[in-house]
Amino acid sequence: MENSILKKTEDISIVLCGKAGQGIQTVEQILTRLLKLSGFHIFATKEYMSRVRGGSNSTEIRVSSNRVSSLLNRIDILIPFSAAALGHLKKRISNETLILADKEIIADNEDNKYLNWIDISFSGIASDIGGAIYTNIISVGIIAGLFKVGADELDHYIEQFFSTGGKKSVEKNRSAVQKGYEIAQELLHSKKIQIDVAQNADVSGEIIINGAEAVGIGAIAGGCNFISSYPMSPSTSVLTFLSRNAENFNLIAEQVEDEISAINMALGAWYAGGRAMVTTSGGGFALMEEAVGLAGMIESPMVIHVAQRPGPATGLPTRTEQGDLQLVLYSGHGEFPRIILAPGKLEDAADLTHRAFNLADKYQVPVFILTDQYFIDSYYNIPSLNLSETHITQYIEKTDHDYKRYRLTKNGISPRGIPGYGEGLVLADSDEHDEKGHITEDLDLRIAMVDKRLAKLTGITEEAIPPELVGKKDYKVLLIGWGSTFHVIREAMENLGRVDVALLHFKQVYPVHPGTLDYLKKAERTIVIEGNATCQFGSLVKITTGFDIRNKILKYNGIQFTVEELTEQVKAILDQEG
Amino acid sequence: MDTEQFDMGNIDMAWCPGCGNFGILKALKSALVETGIQPEKLVIVSGIGQAAKIPHYLKTNIFNGLHGRALPPATGIKAVNPGLTVIAESGDGDMYGEGGNHFIHAIRRNPDITNIIHNNMVYGLTKGQASPTSQSGFITPVQVNGTNSEPFNPIAVAISLDASFVARVFAGDFEYTKEIMKKAITHKGYSVVDILQPCVTFNKVNTYEWFKDHIYYLEDNYNPSDRTEAFRRAIEKDRLPLGIFYIHPGKPSFNETLPVYSKETTPLFRRELDSEKLVGFVDSKRTA
Numbered sequence: 001m002e003n004s005i006l007k008k009t010e011d012i013s014i015v016l017c018g019k020a021g022q023g024i025q026t027v028e029q030i031l032t033r034l035l036k037l038s039g040f041h042i043f044a045t046k047e048y049m050s051r052v053r054g055g056s057n058s059t060e061i062r063v064s065s066n067r068v069s070s071l072l073n074r075i076d077i078l079i080p081f082s083a084a085a086l087g088h089l090k091k092r093i094s095n096e097t098l099i100l101a102d103k104e105i106i107a108d109n110e111d112n113k114y115l116n117w118i119d120i121s122f123s124g125i126a127s128d129i130g131g132a133i134y135t136n137i138i139s140v141g142i143i144a145g146l147f148k149v150g151a152d153e154l155d156h157y158i159e160q161f162f163s164t165g166g167k168k169s170v171e172k173n174r175s176a177v178q179k180g181y182e183i184a185q186e187l188l189h190s191k192k193i194q195i196d197v198a199q200n201a202d203v204s205g206e207i208i209i210n211g212a213e214a215v216g217i218g219a220i221a222g223g224c225n226f227i228s229s230y231p232m233s234p235s236t237s238v239l240t241f242l243s244r245n246a247e248n249f250n251l252i253a254e255q256v257e258d259e260i261s262a263i264n265m266a267l268g269a270w271y272a273g274g275r276a277m278v279t280t281s282g283g284g285f286a287l288m289e290e291a292v293g294l295a296g297m298i299e300s301p302m303v304i305h306v307a308q309r310p311g312p313a314t315g316l317p318t319r320t321e322q323g324d325l326q327l328v329l330y331s332g333h334g335e336f337p338r339i340i341l342a343p344g345k346l347e348d349a350a351d352l353t354h355r356a357f358n359l360a361d362k363y364q365v366p367v368f369i370l371t372d373q374y375f376i377d378s379y380y381n382i383p384s385l386n387l388s389e390t391h392i393t394q395y396i397e398k399t400d401h402d403y404k405r406y407r408l409t410k411n412g413i414s415p416r417g418i419p420g421y422g423e424g425l426v427l428a429d430s431d432e433h434d435e436k437g438h439i440t441e442d443l444d445l446r447i448a449m450v451d452k453r454l455a456k457l458t459g460i461t462e463e464a465i466p467p468e469l470v471g472k473k474d475y476k477v478l479l480i481g482w483g484s485t486f487h488v489i490r491e492a493m494e495n496l497g498r499v500d501v502a503l504l505h506f507k508q509v510y511p512v513h514p515g516t517l518d519y520l521k522k523a524e525r526t527i528v529i530e531g532n533a534t535c536q537f538g539s540l541v542k543i544t545t546g547f548d549i550r551n552k553i554l555k556y557n558g559i560q561f562t563v564e565e566l567t568e569q570v571k572a573i574l575d576q577e578g
Numbered sequence: 579m580d581t582e583q584f585d586m587g588n589i590d591m592a593w594c595p596g597c598g599n600f601g602i603l604k605a606l607k608s609a610l611v612e613t614g615i616q617p618e619k620l621v622i623v624s625g626i627g628q629a630a631k632i633p634h635y636l637k638t639n640i641f642n643g644l645h646g647r648a649l650p651p652a653t654g655i656k657a658v659n660p661g662l663t664v665i666a667e668s669g670d671g672d673m674y675g676e677g678g679n680h681f682i683h684a685i686r687r688n689p690d691i692t693n694i695i696h697n698n699m700v701y702g703l704t705k706g707q708a709s710p711t712s713q714s715g716f717i718t719p720v721q722v723n724g725t726n727s728e729p730f731n732p733i734a735v736a737i738s739l740d741a742s743f744v745a746r747v748f749a750g751d752f753e754y755t756k757e758i759m760k761k762a763i764t765h766k767g768y769s770v771v772d773i774l775q776p777c778v779t780f781n782k783v784n785t786y787e788w789f790k791d792h793i794y795y796l797e798d799n800y801n802p803s804d805r806t807e808a809f810r811r812a813i814e815k816d817r818l819p820l821g822i823f824y825i826h827p828g829k830p831s832f833n834e835t836l837p838v839y840s841k842e843t844t845p846l847f848r849r850e851l852d853s854e855k856l857v858g859f860v861d862s863k864r865t866a
Contacts, residue, residue, distance in 0.1 A: 033866065207863035220856055225838075225846045226658060228650075247837040249856070250849055252657055257683035261650040264643060268623070268654025271641055272662065273847030276654070294644050385860050390853055418847065419621050419639035419655075420662050429634075429642040430626070438634050439642075 141180020344486025399424025646676025
């Protein structure tokens with residue numbers, strides 16, 4: 001219908017949805033950068049099906065006057081590229097949602113109840129230009145136009161973006177963008193759409209990255225020079241990032257035959273002086289487990305990035321969940337120490353991955369970076385990454401003639417030599433071994449070796465990263481979260497507008513920081529928020545501290561919490577007992 | 579030749595008296611000495627099994643990892659430090675059964691390592707079950723009616739994948755085993771040496787005598803660069819040929835395909851991160 005009006009300030013949620021293959025990702029890639037360059041705060045995240053063509057995939061782009069970094073349920077502007085898109089997003093479309101679509105798409109959808117829409121002849125314009133493949137680029141022009149991105153900047157960006165596709169492609173995409181831009185100008189002129197989001201010159205100079213890039217940059221900062229992995233959604237983008245940058249940063253990136261090979265090869269790399277990591281998800285990590293134990297036994301450093309997705313088995317391959325904390329915590333048979341880190345912010349992801357390499361090297365243990373699909377695939381702008389404090393600490397010792405790889409020490413750390421550096425020999429053995437590294441069945445020595453390995457946990461715990469408290473110190477209600485939910489919980493908390501509510505966020509989930517119990521005891525009410533069905537972190541906190549977190553908000557449908565739903569759920573708990 | 583620099587002295591060894599492993603160990607030490615490899619610059623990687631204990635019985639750097647997983651760490655070791663000589667050595671169960679997938683892909687990847695397989699056609703450490711190379715009809719406590727699977731043919735598989743060096747020897751022939759080992763170790767690229775070996779405890783079929791009756795040596799005028807002929811010899815069953823079946827000279831090794839070694843061969847642990855470059859990279863995300 002043609003009387004539609006959208007009047008919106010500060011924070012606009014735009015969703016584009018279509019079939020896989022309709023170019024939603026291209027739109028996301030162009031608009032996030034373009035709008036950020038124009039001085040808008042940007043957040044973008046995608047949800048997609050496990051298929052190459054068809055289905056319904058969507059991207060949410062938040063454009064705001066203030067910093068934004070979490071998923072909303074609300075949609076202010078929706079551009080559906082298929083009729084199915086409307087059904088797919090049914091629960092998120094409200095009377096306030098303005099839909100920009102071909103009238104056929106509105107007519108074809110099963111519910112056919114949407115009143116607030118503007119007919120835009122995407123298919124007609126696209127076919128005039130050269131085919132349906134330009135539909136997505138028309139939408140880029142529309143959104144850029146609605147936010148009054150400079151016509152020249154837009155044109156220049158499009159030219160650059162499509163430059164590798166040849167002259168013809170550049171021209172056609174330019175004209176698609178131009179058409180979209182003109183449509184936006186008409187919409188603004190007729191006041192059908194009024195948007196007032198403040199721009200900020202400082203924002204245009206900020207960086208915009210996603211979780212995968214943050215992990216990748218952190219790895220390079222930590223001195224990573226070897227990655228061997230097997231592609232698996234949603235972890236692959238870290239492998240892609242490091243492969244693309246391998247030449248530039250002197251690292252070896254190898255796609256191997258399976259995950260078992262990946263981690264065993266990476267262990268070989270550490271043994272010979274490399275700084276290696278693997279990236280994987282769910283089932284791929286399950287295959288790596290035996291070698292996690294190998295790292296434990298041969299006391300090898302290892303950095304393992306696990307991007308969680310819903311399981312068991314193949315589960316929901318492209319969706320998100322925080323369901324593998326306990327898997328990672330107990331992975332590998334036998335008893336040995338490990339460290340589990342779980343970034344909540346992009347800055348954390350870079351910093352923690354960087355630290356992971358130093359911690360792994362120092363304590364000669366596996367260190368996990370636990371993310372998830374939502375975290376890996378979400379973009380937003382941040383001022384920068386603090387790399388000035390980047391330091392790579394290499395704990396390699398030159399060996400002498402009598403070198404013993406597993407020398408018994410009080411803190412459990414035996415100086416680590418590598419083959420070919422010094423006069424000594426370096427022995428690694430998956431069997432229980434003596435100080436030199438040879439197989440042993442001396443059962444007293446067995447005890448000494450187990451104790452030595454576990455002794456490292458003391459130092460690791462002392463060095464644990466404390467949880468981050470957001471809110472006032474004299475809180476009465478404490479929300480507890482870990483990993484990727486940081487910003488969603490934070491924004492939900494802000495929506496509540498209560499000064500007595502604080503968030504305690506853990507970016508190191510194991511070992512749990514010794515100060516945790518004090519935080520929990522101080523609260524009158526505690527609520528743990530997790531993206532899984534069995535409250536895995538809550539259980540770990542109970543095991544570690546004895547504290548039983550009373551209220552739980554758990555979600556496991558494969559989609560991250562939205563700010564609105566979390567706000568409501570926390571509110572409901574708080575209202576219950578007033 | 580004196581192999582003292584690799585000798586462990588009087589140690590307790592887990593092999594059965596009369597085991598072919600002793601001869602293989604002796605041949606390996608001699609081959610290493612004769613090729614001039616220093617113990618400090620060598621790493622022997624193994625998996626699990628009786629053969630996989632071999633690194634513990636000579637003085638060098640060792641990585642005795644998981645069952646079936648010797649080739650991935652061997653590849654990783656050579657990749658980060660090209661200055662090391664790397665040998666991956668285990669039994670037929672380890673390399674062809676549990677680690678079969680890695681065997682296939684190591685050939686494709688072509689790391690500059692030597693893969694030595696003690697092939698006694700039976701499982702020793704788990705006490706006498708069939709191995710991937712057990713001959714059809716081989717009766718064991720598990721395969722009570724005899725194995726019904728076709729034996730795995732590592733030589734044919736390696737040649738079909740265009741492996742860069744493929745050889746088979748017999749543990750009973752010390753000199754020949756040693757000479758082929760030397761060639762395999764000095765070969766650039768992935769080399770596989772399958773060693774036929776009796777198991778005196780669990781294989782009562784494929785004995786020293788049996789092997790002597792069922793092997794022959796590739797002729798002096800045999801041409802190892804003829805891949806079709808190599809394959810034809812590889813699939814012979816009645817009498818098993820010994821020697822270098824196939825060589826693909828000049829095939830680029832894994833390290834040679836890696837950009838990190840396009841300009842220099844310095845091991846990675848001696849290199850430093852260009853922090854300024856990384857800061858510049860992050861800064862590029864401001865405008866990109």
